[in-house]
Every structure is written in structure tokens, then in C-alpha cells.
Amino acid sequence: MNITRAGFVLLIVGLILLMNASSSHVSGHLTVNYGELDEGESQSYVILTAPVGPANMCIGLHPKNPFSDLPPGFNKYDLTDVPVHMKFTDPNNNTIAEKDVITPYCFDVNFEARGVYTVHVTNNGNATTTMPLGVIFDFHNPENREADKYLLSIALTALGAAITGAGFAINFVSKHRKQQKP
């Protein structure tokens, strides 16, 4: 395979990746809830994520289900104003935030690295409660695109374009030289 073709293949891959990675694929509100938390009990959530940028994380914010006829607070374990201790760590196990808060508690986070973020929550209240964890992204915010993939796509596109250009130039020069030779 000559250099022009190799560059062109790289350019195709880069452009397709750029098309995919230049827009945000995480948008809106995602909430998960795993069982109930007794008094003094702790729970850990694991967030497996790409570097998708800024978001708003909420501990103990119960989602409203518009498709359900159940009134808010129907579940006796969906309590608010519960004192909890929270700890948020990044993929390198560095603590980003650790404090005592009252639910629902929302705070800004920035997912800068690909990997596993962890949220530890301890129920310091005097009743059993569910403890949902929600992550809210802006709708189609370009800042929420996958940063590393976007950079890689730009690098591949630029490299592909450069190699293709170099290939064309080499071909042109070698043809020109051949024509000049008697």
C-alpha cells in the first residue's frame, strides 16, 4: 500500500471519528437507585465514564415520574432532608469532595478523565431511606463531548490529511522527474 492510500484511509477514519465525537452523546438526566439505606449504613456508587465534561450531580434527589399516577412521596422510604456524609473520588482515587450535607444535595462536577469515579454516601439520619444518585447534563452541550476521542479524531484527520498531501506531492515530483529524463 502506498503512502497516499495509507494517508487516505487514516483521513477516512479520522473524519468519521470526528463526525461522531464532535457532538455530545450524553444529555439530560440520569438517576439510579439501589435499595434502601438504614441509619448509619453506607452505600457506594460507581460511575464508569468517559471524559464528558461538566455535569451536575445530585445525592438524594428523588425523580418525579410523569408517567406514574403515584403522588410524590408515595414511597415511605423516599425521604428528603436527610443528613448524609458524602465522599466523591476521581479515577486516581483522589478525593474531590468530602463533607456532611443534607439531601437533596446537588453539586457541580467535571468528568475530566476516563475511568471510575466513586461516590460514597453514609446515612447519618434516624430513618431508613432510599438514596438515589442523579447526574444532570445540559441538553446537547458541545462541552459534553468526549474530550479524548475528539482530540484523537482531530489528530487522525490532520495526520491523514498531511500524509495524503505528502503522498500526492511525492507522486507529483517523481512523475515530473521521470518526464524530465530523456
Added chain:
Amino acid sequence: MDLALLKAEIRKVWGRPTLELAVGLVFFISIATVQPLFEITTVGADFYSVVTETLVRITSTQMLPLVILSGILVSLSFARDYEQGLMQTLLSLPVSRTSIFAVKFVAVVLPLTLLSWGITLFIMVMNYFTAASGLLVLQVSFWALPVIFFAVMFYAGLASLIALALKKTITSTLATVLAGFFVWFITTLTPEVLGPIADYLVFTPYSAPLWALKRLFGTRPLSEPGLEMNLPPWGFFILIIFYAFVFLVPTYIYFTKKFEVKE
């Protein structure tokens, strides 16, 4: 196998714009199926299921384009050479028929498998490679290689049989594409249409490679578990190896013993 012949065949089959189109098509389809990594679980839940489910999804999406591509390329390789008279030249060379058959087959199957697996590996590494999960991603992605290889071998075997039987480029290419679509189409039929026989569709050449991966990784079935749970992962691997050779062996025997070029 004659290496010079193989090199020439690869250059002929994968000439411009076949490689570019194949890379573009397979990469576009694969990347479109992968969601960005964003999942909230508990500590007990692991990274493994996320990685394996994505690998199965990528392989599953790639299957139909690979079926069509391998079919077209093999039938072009055999039937076009026959129509253009190149087959007669090849058979008159001091090279055995086994070598010619192997060269024509390998020139399509090997690059197509490597292309597909390379793209799968690239996407998996790009999405899931971290310091903690790197080895897992590589180990899981490795299994796509034999599965894709045997699946492509099956369709290439079918395509070579059709091409050698029909001997016309356009006719054999169309017949191969139709055969590929048919093999895919029957797997989409539901028990309401087919009745109880639909349970056996997991053992068809299109579904078996995907079920080999799913059973190997223990992926959660989307619906009620069926007959696929009765066959262990290695059973599915034996089945796809059987499929890989089911058309290849008779085609090879026909090509080496009976095949003649008519003036």
C-alpha cells in the same frame, strides 16, 4: 502457498477504492453502535459486563456488512478471473491448484478479518482502555478475532462455491449477496412467523458466531433464555468451525479435481 502470488492477489482484490470503502463502511457502522462510556452502578457491579456487551454489539453490527463484503470480493475474485481469462493463465502456471485456491481465499478472508478486528480493537481501546481495565479490554477484544475469522470463512466458502458454479461475475455477485441477505433474514423471523422451529435459529451460520461470544462472556439474554443455553460456549465454537468448512471443503475438492476452464 506462493507468497508472490498472494501479494499480487491481495493487490488486485483490495485495489482502490475497495479498501477505502471497506474501512469507511465497517468503521462507520461500528462507531455508530457504541454509546459513550457513562454508567452508574454499585461497587459490586463490574466493568466486565459493559465491555463484553459492547464487544458483542460491535461484532453483531459488523456481521452483515462483512457477509456482503466477503461474498462480493470472493465471487469477484473467482468469477471475474474466469470471465477475463485470467483463471486459464493461473492454472497454466507451475503452481498447484491448491495454492491457487488458497491464495484466492486467503487474499479476501485474512485482510477482511484483520480489518474488521482491527477496527473493533481500536474502538474498544478508545472507549474502555484505562490503567485499571487495559488488560481486560485486550483479553475480551481478542475473542472477536476467531469469531469474525470463522464467520467470514463461511460466507467466503459459500461465495466461492457460487462463483465457481455460475462462472459469471455479475450473476455470482448478485447470487452471493442474495444468499448473504437470506442467511441474515431468516434469523430475524420470530416464533409467531416460524413456529417452534424459530428456537433453532440461534444455531444458524449468522447467529452462531454471535452466540459463541455471548455464551463465552455470559452476556445477559435480552429475552427468555432458549435453546442456546443448552449448548456450551465451546459447542458454539465447534459449530462455527464446522460452518467455516462446510462449503469450503467441497469447493476446494471441486476446484482441484473437476474444475475446468472452457474456451
